[in-house]
Amino acid sequence: MSWAVEEWKEGLCPRVLQKIHELESQVGKLKKERQQRQFQLESLEAALEKQKQKVENEKKEATTLKRENQSLMELCDSLEKAKQKISHDLQAKESQVNIQLGQLSSSRKDIERLEQELKR
Numbered sequence: 370m371s372w373a374v375e376e377w378k379e380g381l382c383p384r385v386l387q388k389i390h391e392l393e394s395q396v397g398k399l400k401k402e403r404q405q406r407q408f409q410l411e412s413l414e415a416a417l418e419k420q421k422q423k424v425e426n427e428k429k430e431a432t433t434l435k436r437e438n439q440s441l442m443e444l445c446d447s448l449e450k451a452k453q454k455i456s457h458d459l460q461a462k463e464s465q466v467n468i469q470l471g472q473l474s475s476s477r478k479d480i481e482r483l484e485q486e487l488k489r
Contacts, residue, residue, distance in 0.1 A: 378386060 378389060381389070
């Protein structure tokens, strides 16, 4: 089969044959270069898809973390309000205890005074 491909070159002058050989050689090199570039392009496209997928996954993770963060902030706010309520209730009860301690102290003095009067 290769003899049929080469048959058309018969009878051409050496200078033309040399030029044809150079052009065929150049075509061969260009085909190899094209194949290499095609491979590089496919590799870069694959890498790009991988990066796109990675970015998409990171966006999903960021969204999930934002939701979780919002939930935790709401929980913290709720806990802070509960803490403030408990603190307020504690202060009110401490105030009541102090009032009752004052009443107890006053009642003890009254009892001591009454006991002193009884002894007289």
